[in-house]
Amino acid sequence: MSTIAKRANKIEVPDLMEGHGWHPLSWNDKEIEQLPEYPDTAELQAAFEELKSLPPLITSWEIEALKEKLARVSKGEAFLLQGGDCAETFDACRSPKLVNLLKVILQMSFIMIHEMGTEVVRVGRIAGQYAKPRSKDFEEVNGEKMLNYRGDLINSFKPDVEARKPDPRRLLEAYQKSALSLNFLRALSDEGFADLQHPEQWELDFMHNNEFYKDYESMVASINNAIKFMETITPNRFNTIHKVDLYTSHEALNLFYDSAQTRRVPRKQGWWNLSSHMVWLGNRTQQLDGAHVEYLKGIQNPVGIKVGPPFDLDNLLSMLDAINPSHEAGKIVLITRMGHGQVEKNLPSFIRAVKQNGHPVVWSCDPMHGNTYSTGNNIKTRKFxxxxxxxxxxxxxxxxxxxxxxxxxxxxxxxxxxxxVGGANGLNEDGLSHNYETYCDPRLNYEQSLEMAFLVAKEWNRSYR
Known part of the structure; x- marks a missing residue:
């Protein structure tokens, strides 16, 4: 099996979809990257049909609301914070993990709102980010060749030949774990967990030693004072300070998963991917005549497009025209992932070309994927x-x-x-093994994330105030 383009397992297309233009399985006639063959197509068909019959995870109204907010971002009227796990795992679908991730996203947005004075749109890499592209199809473990781990949506991390085979039952388990995660996160977001009157409750113990802790304490006091002042001069309760919107996103990599949850909705035009509010196109699946672009050009959701090496400006412009031919604001998020040594060389030409073509995109920066390296002990890491x-x-x-x-x-x-490695507390390579959990790429921890929020706000103010 190779990551070069190939034909995926064929799923039966209902007669009512044939001959009527784009439909959720149009991509199945295209060649596809980064999706290995399932050993049993009949099992895959059964899992696909069951997933297709299950209730949607989200609604079209939520997708439209996110798109409206992203349109504001594209006009410079708001800021997008998108973050979460490199790849979620089924085992990590536990309340402490979900609570901690929601805490850090809320707290980062809290810092940015206070420091930047602008609306922050929160999008989590959560409730569906179970698949990852890989640069190699195979690895060797203890002298035995086996498929690479591609995320729990596709196969198991367990180093075993059978466990590494793509398993269609994982499509259903991913749906179930996503539903559980989303239900819990919604309950927390709607029922006072995000109460700005008590932001000190969001704190985790190991923030105390960070150099920005005093700044955080000052912000908490400032916001509390502002809220108390407003509530003394009006009898109305400010419900908006007790609830927040958190949208979900994942890479649209396993198209069997995404297309099974793509459907029409009453009184609206088009097709909607109701497994996630926003999906993105990775760097390895951007073939104009390939399956992933074919799929993404037919859905109403906001779509992210990663922009990084190998750089192909013409391909990017053609993708924009294919996925967003009407130049709809809020539809496209361009996520640049250049690597710190490539930004000044490559980014200006992309900005100029997109401007010239008139696409009203949201520009976002992914500073993680272009800055990964392995230590002498072969531990994958990134420098803060x-x-x-x-x-x-x-x-x-x-x-x-x-x-x-x-x-x-x-x-x-x-x-x-x-x-x-790095950050205010100076974690070095020797300390990586202390609590290294990720199965894929290294993540910023809680304290590094909050520190990054302060520093992003500082750079935003330097650029736009």
Missing amino acids: EEILDEIRMTFDVHRSEASYLGGVHLELTGDNVTEC
Whole structure:
């Protein structure tokens, strides 16, 4: 099996879809990257049909609301914070993990709102981010060749030949875990967990030693004072300070999963992927005549597009025309992932070309994926300073091009992991093994994430105030 383009397992297309233009399985006639063959197509068909029959995870109204907010971001009127796990795992569908991730996303947005004075749109890499592309199809473990782990949606992390075979039952388990995660997160977001009158409740113990802790305490006091003042001069209760919106996103990699949950809705035009509010197109699946672009051009959801090496400006412009031919605002989020050494060289030409073509995109910066390296002990990690450097340089380039950098896209966790080096507390490579949990790429831990929020806000203010 190879990551070169190939034909995926064929799913039967209902007669009512045939001959009527784009439909959720149009991509099944295209060649596809990064999706290995399932050993049993009949099992895959059965899992697909069952998943297709299950209730949607989200609604079209929520998708439209997110698209409206992203349109505001594209105009420079808001900021996008997108973050979460590199790849979720089924075993991590536990309340402490979900609570900690929601805490860190809320707290980061709280810092940005206070420091930047602008609306922050929160999008989690959560409730569906169970698949990952890989640069190699196979690995060797203890002398035995087996398929690479591609995320729990496809196969098992267990180093066993049979466990690494793609299993269609995982499509259903991913749906179930996503539903559980989403239900719990919604309950927390709607019932006072995000109460701005008590932001100190969001705190986790290991923040105390960070150099920004005093700034955080000052912000808590400032917001509490502002809320108390408003409530003394009006008899109305401010419900909006007790609830927040958190949208979900994942990479549209396993198209069997996404297309099974793609459907029409009453009184609206088009097709909607109701497994996630937003999906994105990874760097390895951007073939114009391939399956992933074919799928994404037919859905109403906002679509992210990763922009990074190998750089192909013409391909990007053609993808924009294919996925968003009407130039709809809020539809496209361009997520640049250049690597800190490539930003100044490559980003300006992309900004100019997109402007010239008239696409009203949201520009976001993914400073994680271009700055990954392995230590001498073969531990995959990232340097906090290089992540920050890419963000700084991206802000600088956008400012020089009279463009608006409207978001950041971060791999992070609310847990106290040791996966990225650097930050205020100076984690070094020797400390990585202390609590290294990720099965895929290294994430910022809670404290590094909050520190990054302060520094992103500082760069935003330097560029746009």
